Amino acid sequence: MSVEHEPVPMHGAPLHDWNMPPVDGWTADDLDRLPNLPPHTELIDGSLVLVSPRSLFHSRAVSFFEWQLQSCLPPDLEVVREFTIDIDRQNRPEPDVIVVHGDVVEDAAQTRFPAEAVVLAIEVVSPESLSRDRETKPVKYARAAIQHYWRVENHDGRAVVYAFEREPATGVYTSTGIFHDRLKVSAPFAVDLDLAEITPRRRAR
Template identity: 45%
Template sequence: MDDEPFPEWLRPPSRGFTVEDLFRLPDLPPHTQLVDGGLVFRARQSGYHSLANSLLVEGLRRTCPEHLRVRREMVVVLGPGQAPEPDVTVVRTEAAPGPDTDRYAVRDVVLAVETVSPDSVIRDRERKPQLYAAAGIPHFWLVEESPGRRPVVHVHTLDRAAGAYVLAGVHQDRLTLSEPFGIDIDLTAIDRM
């Protein structure tokens, strides 16, 4: 039995991978991210993860103003070695020209949402919020799973002076906010999905 050759793209350069590498390397698995110069491969999504993200996308789209668009699982370029893929993103309309868009610049992102997965707990809770805050994304939500299998949304806003997020609220059952725009999402609706 012949061993399959080690794919050349798995060998990181000494400087780490760059955004250019991420978009030019052949045969990368779908939804590959770039965090701290390393390629990050996503595990298969759970049913809960998919439902929670769908609930948020549908809820955000219901009240999203014309100057913004809601996107799911799109790369956001933060810097040369940083191109994570938030679960849900709200971007400026002019940054979302059509279906051929394969990435967004950080300057166009208003909200990044990460739904915690078992394979990415530290990245979702710690590293990605650090990166998003340092890059200046004004709003960040961290979505956790409650014991009842409902989303719990931790809403954060950027403290620009500190370059870090400040917890603005924890929402269970209903997510009602005035920023970044008027939002009202029934989180218990996941039970009916």
């Protein structure tokens, strides 16, 4: 979803406060305080991770899961796109889509949710986020006790969903399936989605 970047000011450009991180790194609270941060900035291990340009596949996949999950959710859950979650002092990632317990949705001014309120985290992989979405983020989400994680990848223009559930004895994710054409699962709630709807359709000329 994003690319790690330490900005270097161009000649004559203003130097923002976030160009010079503290020795021990930024904190989760700093995301709300630092001026002029680009939208959708994440915090991973005390470092700022800035958003990269999004592909059409990425945009369509995020919108697909945001809207399609609305019709599947039990009444006590809500789906939110591109919203940060608090894992610990140095980690405040922004999954592409999350499903949370409705009681943490307090007001329109809030900027994050506690990780313990997240039922499902979904990441749509971009080339520059591949290692984070496959390795870094799943480890952090599992340690934060987020029970379900879906990774969505673009395989030759077709969406493939890798679904994981946290194994309580080990505290790590285990695969619950790889879905190429249709995503059909019973947990964390019943879902039956046609993944072909994510692929952009070519218009007849």
